[in-house]
Amino acid sequence: MTDLDPLGLDGLLPMVWEMNAAADVNGLVGLLRGLVPTTEVTAGLSLAGCVAAMRDLGLLVGSVKRHGVEPVDAVPELEAPLLELGARTSMIPRDTVHHYIGWNPTGSRERMYTGDRMERMLMSSVRVTLSRLTAAVEKCRCLEDLEPDELEFAVAANELVVLLRSLEDAIDIVIANVTPEFFARTMRPYFEEVRVGGATYLGPAAAHVPLSLVDLALWACDCGGESYDAFWRESAQYGLPPWADLYERWAKGPSVVTRVSTALELTPAGQAPPNLRASAEALCRALRALVVFRGKHFTVARNAYAEEIRLYSLGSGGGSLDLLDQVTALTRENASLLRKSFARGRGPSAAPDTPAPAPGSTGSGSTGPYERQGVVA
Numbered sequence: 001m002t003d004l005d006p007l008g009l010d011g012l013l014p015m016v017w018e019m020n021a022a023a024d025v026n027g028l029v030g031l032l033r034g035l036v037p038t039t040e041v042t043a044g045l046s047l048a049g050c051v052a053a054m055r056d057l058g059l060l061v062g063s064v065k066r067h068g069v070e071p072v073d074a075v076p077e078l079e080a081p082l083l084e085l086g087a088r089t090s091m092i093p094r095d096t097v098h099h100y101i102g103w104n105p106t107g108s109r110e111r112m113y114t115g116d117r118m119e120r121m122l123m124s125s126v127r128v129t130l131s132r133l134t135a136a137v138e139k140c141r142c143l144e145d146l147e148p149d150e151l152e153f154a155v156a157a158n159e160l161v162v163l164l165r166s167l168e169d170a171i172d173i174v175i176a177n178v179t180p181e182f183f184a185r186t187m188r189p190y191f192e193e194v195r196v197g198g199a200t201y202l203g204p205a206a207a208h209v210p211l212s213l214v215d216l217a218l219w220a221c222d223c224g225g226e227s228y229d230a231f232w233r234e235s236a237q238y239g240l241p242p243w244a245d246l247y248e249r250w251a252k253g254p255s256v257v258t259r260v261s262t263a264l265e266l267t268p269a270g271q272a273p274p275n276l277r278a279s280a281e282a283l284c285r286a287l288r289a290l291v292v293f294r295g296k297h298f299t300v301a302r303n304a305y306a307e308e309i310r311l312y313s314l315g316s317g318g319g320s321l322d323l324l325d326q327v328t329a330l331t332r333e334n335a336s337l338l339r340k341s342f343a344r345g346r347g348p349s350a351a352p353d354t355p356a357p358a359p360g361s362t363g364s365g366s367t368g369p370y371e372r373q374g375v376v377a
Helices: 010-021 025-035 038-045 047-066 074-091 097-102 119-145 151-164 165-178 180-191 211-223 225-240 241-248 256-265 274-304 321-346
Strands: 195-196 197-200
Touching: 010 025, 010 047, 010 074, 025 047, 038 074, 047 074, 047 097, 047 195, 074 119, 074 165, 074 195, 119 151, 119 165, 119 211, 119 241, 151 165, 151 274, 165 274, 180 274, 211 225, 211 241, 211 256, 211 274, 211 321, 225 241, 225 256, 225 321, 256 274, 256 321, 274 321
Parallel strands: none
Antiparallel strands: 195 197
């Protein structure tokens, strides 16, 4: 899919970067108007072509809005194709993080707002996690159908740990290569919400990777808070179509943490069978990976949204620093509860538990039907 250029954007990328740098909103509106496909062109696109067209329109949509103009107001003929492309792909009628990252070519054809090396490094950090979190969703789906004392549950839980540890690698890429000022003042404005079809939609924010779906499966469905519940319900619309059912199903619980903790509590103290111990130990490490990532992410976000440099009070995905802090605390609390159940079930002769992170510390996956339909490269 990434090799497609249905609207002819490839040769215009340097012009987009120059116009954004010069705040040439009239030039950007002109480019956007020239890219809008006719009804006949849209009708002739394959599913992969529809995704590529939305990706490329999205780059100009975000660019125009970054300079203070509503794209559909400036180019009224844009609205119908956006609505049609959204309907054809069963996604929202604008680009998402999947378009900007997962379905974006790399190298000289990479669709970027600025062409700056920091933007490319920021995109790379999201690319590291997007495919792995997609695979993590599939691992959670496997756990849903297994019992905690089964060997296959323990295997899947251990594989999940590997996938979640990529989150720390991703945030380390950002820390090493992207300054808070660049994100806050250069990149954040490109992710502003736009109006399409009478509704508003956020831009392709990294916050819309399926981490909230993994949280929901692991702990958040029955151990979360009201603020995070509101956040993931809003974020669900920006995911892949097959995930909508998972959000609804996993929201009903019970969570993986609850299932494993219950199995441990029903086992006589010190007599948890090997498979159950392995499942619990892996889940402890999975939650620790989330806590470590969230501690680092909070520090990065706090720096980027410091009053002296920020342009916005909320993140590109609509969350606040307070929400990040709350979710970190909730993840840590669930990890602590699980470790206590694990300590009871394993007995004194079992291998030592993974230590709890200090307060404040901080594979390529399937996309289901979309991969089979050739949308994912």
